[in-house]
Amino acid sequence: MNAIEVEHLRRVYRAQIGVFNRSIKEVVAVDDISFEVQQGELFGLLGPNGAGKTTTVKMLTTLLIPSLGFSRVAGFDVVKQANEVRKRIGFIFGGERGLYWRLSGDDNLRYFASLYGVEPEVSKKRIPYLMEMVGLKGRGNERVGGYSRGMKQRLHVARTLLHDPDILFLDEPTIGLDPVGAREFRNVILDLQAQKKTILLTTHYMFEADALSDRIAIINKGLVIALDTPSGLKKHVSDLSVVEVETFGASEAVIEKLRALPFVDALSVEDREQKQMLLIQTERGAEAVPDVMAALDGQRVGRVIVREPTLEDAYIRLVEGAS
């Protein structure tokens, strides 16, 4: 049985604009999305900012009504049987919000346990267990306002596990965490995966999606543009190599000139303080380097590396191709 079923889901936001001449502006956040998640699967949802990931998660967690389409979570309709869905899911939206900062960590959990309908005798045992599981043992009496960002994120995980749900929605749970915190968080997700929880994870971090997900859907502009296992997605770029070129102050015109080269399949730029890393996908591999250097004539260039493509490269090719 599928834990999550999504059929042609669409969500349009309407915003009123203007003071005197009022008009309604419509923004299509999710255009037409369909996918299924099997029980016990860790399903990744990847996409650029504004692709519709969070909107999709909010519809599946009953917090938004879809404009069109149909979705079932744990076998229940997310609109007509919202309360049945709520009993069986847990959700985290990335960031520090969503907790009571003036209450202690333990009180936050006691409060949410009560709202989840957990019996007091059960929550008395479960709260210390969860605090230990997320690495907050001994910190439960402190006010949440004094917690670090990572501690708050971990408290969110404890909160969402209070009623032992079968299905978890984790929307960018590692956003803003330092590398150590993010790694610890990924270990918590792996623990949950080992417990056979169904997890829908949205993230910007490709290595995270690659390491954790059984399958990944890439969405762009509210549409699913690819859905496969991480290794299946990488096959989209198996014919390519990636030339990484470190530049210092390359202008937009130079980048466009590179992008227009006939052998360049896709090009993305990562800004790293004063330098830029140009990631050029090409079928020609190392043979493309002289032409790339010629196009960069007059620019200050640092390291140049030719490597095998990763999931991130597959993602870039798919998103750029769809755009």
Add this chain to the structure above:
Amino acid sequence: MNYGNLFKYWRTVLVVAEMSIRTELNDGFVLFAIVFQPMIIAILALFMLREKGADFAMFVVVGSGLTGLWSSLLFVSGNSINTERWTGTLESLVGMPTPFDVIVFGKNLANVFQSLLSMVVSYLLAAFFFGYSLSLTQPLLFFVTLLLSMFAFICFGLTIAPVFVMYRSIQQWQNAMEFPVYILCGFLFPIAMLPGWSTPISYLLPPYWAAIALHGTSTAMMPFGQIAFAWGMMLIFSLVDLVIASQLFKIMLYKARVDATLDVD
């Protein structure tokens, strides 16, 4: 609200109330609404009526307490929904299996309970600062009335809360809702002083019946028949408010999920 939910979720209601009190008593605005504003009203009224004697002082104590009750319900409960929206907890609460009106009932219980502090503060002011010797004329009936009044206020507050869920900008209207209720419900002076056309409006407001019964059992020997009638009106209005609130919550929560107003994004 489904009446059965009050019994089914009584433990949750108490936990919500406890956590609300813990959160709000650290908030300067809450202290202003339940202590300082009623204190200012009490001082002004006690000065104006200082020739009238202890009965009037008791009237002011109860009346300023009622202003604290209403202000707390209107501002603290209303603001708490908007605060929850800004802090990102409103979505978490709506996404819980516990019905949202049960959660708001718990919050209103906390606000009404802590706003009784305003009555205590006014009493202490009248007794120690103005030197009145104050006593309740019918103490037992007064405390029964106080409990029923708390319930009536909580239920009345439930009919307002859904609007706060739906509309982010409702705070602009809160001030306009504060004083009309003080005046129309006779918190600080009898409604007989108002024009006749406003009396039916007063009768439709549950806080009016609370004010009548609380004033009647604290400063006068109100006949039991009249007290019982006020109790009955409070109970009827409370039950009607619960039904209205239940429908409003259903409509407003659905609309909030359609219009995406549960969060500030």
